[in-house]
Amino acid sequence: MKKRLVLCIALLCMIPTIVFAKDSAVKNNQKMIINSQSYEAATYRINDNNYFKLRDLAELLKGTNKAFGIAYEASTDQVSLYLEDFYSSVGNELSKDMPETGSAASSYKFYLYTYPNGDGRTYVAFLKTYPLYDNNYVKLREIGQLMNFYIGYDESTKSIVIDTNKTYVDPRSTDEKIETMIEFALSQIGRPYATLDSFPSYDCSGLVTTSMHVANLNTDVVRVITWSLPHQKGFVEIPMKELRRGDILNKDDDHIMIYLGDNKVVESVPGAGVRVANARRDGYKAFRIKEN
Numbered sequence: 001m002k003k004r005l006v007l008c009i010a011l012l013c014m015i016p017t018i019v020f021a022k023d024s025a026v027k028n029n030q031k032m033i034i035n036s037q038s039y040e041a042a043t044y045r046i047n048d049n050n051y052f053k054l055r056d057l058a059e060l061l062k063g064t065n066k067a068f069g070i071a072y073e074a075s076t077d078q079v080s081l082y083l084e085d086f087y088s089s090v091g092n093e094l095s096k097d098m099p100e101t102g103s104a105a106s107s108y109k110f111y112l113y114t115y116p117n118g119d120g121r122t123y124v125a126f127l128k129t130y131p132l133y134d135n136n137y138v139k140l141r142e143i144g145q146l147m148n149f150y151i152g153y154d155e156s157t158k159s160i161v162i163d164t165n166k167t168y169v170d171p172r173s174t175d176e177k178i179e180t181m182i183e184f185a186l187s188q189i190g191r192p193y194a195t196l197d198s199f200p201s202y203d204c205s206g207l208v209t210t211s212m213h214v215a216n217l218n219t220d221v222v223r224v225i226t227w228s229l230p231h232q233k234g235f236v237e238i239p240m241k242e243l244r245r246g247d248i249l250n251k252d253d254d255h256i257m258i259y260l261g262d263n264k265v266v267e268s269v270p271g272a273g274v275r276v277a278n279a280r281r282d283g284y285k286a287f288r289i290k291e292n
Helices: 009-014 054-061 140-147 174-187 204-214
Strands: 019-034 037-046 049-053 068-073 078-083 101-114 122-132 135-139 150-154 159-163 235-238 248-251 255-261 264-269 273-278 285-289
Touching: 019 049, 019 054, 019 122, 037 054, 037 122, 037 135, 049 054, 049 140, 054 068, 054 135, 101 174, 122 140, 135 140, 140 150, 174 204, 174 255, 174 264, 204 255, 204 264
Parallel strands: 019 159, 078 101
Antiparallel strands: 019 037, 019 101, 037 049, 049 135, 068 078, 101 122, 122 135, 150 159, 235 285, 248 255, 248 285, 255 264, 264 273
16 A cells, blocks of 8 residues: 655755646535544635645644654755654644635645654655645545545535544546546656656656556556566556557567557656657557556
């Protein structure tokens, strides 16, 4: 469940975050039930999803087994999360004194995270984030996926239900996850080509692997490698004529890319880095992602 990709922190801070077009946000007072206790939080509804202020989530989960701390480095605009650790309130959590509407562009912002009571290493999580009124707003399900706690909905009380003693269950279909995979990969356009030790730059396999992990696709796949793809669980070879959006084009021990449809792929190549290009088929085989 936990996607742990070791960082090179200095390189992370040098690479700009790529953003999408602006979306409209509407304030929503959301009822919540957390471990059988009732709460209410002000969120923003964006594209039919609730986005929570990150510090509000930390305050709501404080005292549970999924509490997390937050640190912010203003000079690099870097947010760090300390999972399964204590949160120190700053005083404005759970305030409903916020504008009724807003507009912001999202990005897949990277967050450094550690388990202070675990191995002590630093990892990265990409979370879709909207910067609104000097705060980061994130999707609750992405925090639930990262920290592995259950999220549901009680229709009778119109409440989001969180149970930190149960594991996360992803409600999305494979096709929905594939669209998230593609969205993330496209958000990385312009990042340079590199090897694993300069993450979040990507070689071809790194782009496919990270995009799958962000989308929570085949979570047991540690890394997609071109020469091992035909033997990895979660992929099935298909005839080239059946190629469709979200399939993988792979040349054994050479290159791998995500097919977008309309004869286009998103890939990472030396020199150009992450880009959209015309699909190549000579020497390639097509694979479809099948969840385990």
